[in-house]
């Protein structure tokens with residue numbers, strides 16, 4: 251139909267509508283889920299099993315209900331900060347700058363571990379314990395001014411903060427120190443030394459805050475090139491940082507986000523492990539063998555990207571399946587992820603780590 255045949259009123263309406271639409275402020279998106287779906291659609295070494303995913307969705311929902319899993323679960327962890335104020339925002343920002351790669355090639359007795367409050371903490375919890383211990387020792391480890399002050403925040407002080415109760419030091423110590431210095435410099439230059447100003451700039455959009463972190467702080471810009479065909483944003487620490495703020499503040503105040511459902515699962519090395527254990531994710535024989543024998547998988551290689559992308563997509567399918575059968579469920583990808591991580595850690599404590607997690611050493615997760 252040419253313009254002169256079309257109804258002039260309809261044409262005027264369409265022109266006005268599209269004119270308005272193009273003026274609308276762009277709704278922030280992270281593109282993480284689109285990238286994950288693309289990786290899933292193009293994966294040959296990692297596959298999803300729909301029957302197991304359907305069964306897992308039912309089990310996860312039932313368990314989350316039984317445990318009353320909610321944002322409140324976050325603060326219930328012994329080491330997580332409880333105050334809903336800027337000190338907790340600063341703690342979370344510090345924590346999630348450093349929230350990566352705790353796995354060790356040593357046995358449980360010899361691996362990096364932190365003694366704190368009469369307990370021996372490993373993995374993610376060794377990081378949280380180190381930060382809490384430093385604050386107890388009046389070391390301002392959550393202050394970006396401190397990270398930048400190389401006279402006060404010396405390498406020696408940081409080695410003291412992350413001191414181990416074993417011979418093994420925290421993995422990637424130098425990279426962690428560099429991440430803190432870089433983040434401190436950027437926070438000083440762009441956000442008046444406060445992560446709370448980043449939250450304010452995001453104006454209650456979780457996606458916008460993820461993008462602020464990824465676009466301004468290189469150590470949060472977790473982006474890969476999948477088989478040289480497509481740039482895929484995983485943004486694991488940027489997303490978990492936003493999710494931790496949301497959970498710590500119970501979705502209120504500094505943790506109030508209008509689009510929190512845009513946050514996906516955090517592509518780490520624990521959630522793929524439990525998804526594989528539950529039968530949701532399956533691996534090609536060579537990849538399965540590599541993981542079972544704890545062989546290194548290079549950061550950025552196709553196998554690693556398939557593991558991370560398919561895990562994000564799998565949790566999205568779990569989320570959709572749970573909401574299909576329970577439309578009123580107060581559940582999102584964050585809470586499913588938190589539940590899966592905590593469940594995997596419980597299995598590890600009970601000695602039920604049937605299949606190992608994959609071994610990739612990087613600052614991204």
Ligand SMILES: Nc1nc2c(c(CN[C@H]3C=C[C@H](O)[C@@H]3O)cn2[C@@H]2O[C@H](COP(=O)(O)O)[C@@H](O)[C@H]2O)c(=O)[nH]1
Nearest residue numbers: 349350351352353373374516518519520521588591615
């Ligand atoms: N996907 C996902 N990855 C998570 C977490 C957490 C901790 N979140 C706490 C906050 C709320 C939850 O209830 C948890 O209590 C750490 N990690 C990642 O795992 C790895 C550490 O593993 P391991 O060495 O075994 O401790 C490392 O890449 C770390 O970045 C999570 O929740 N989801």
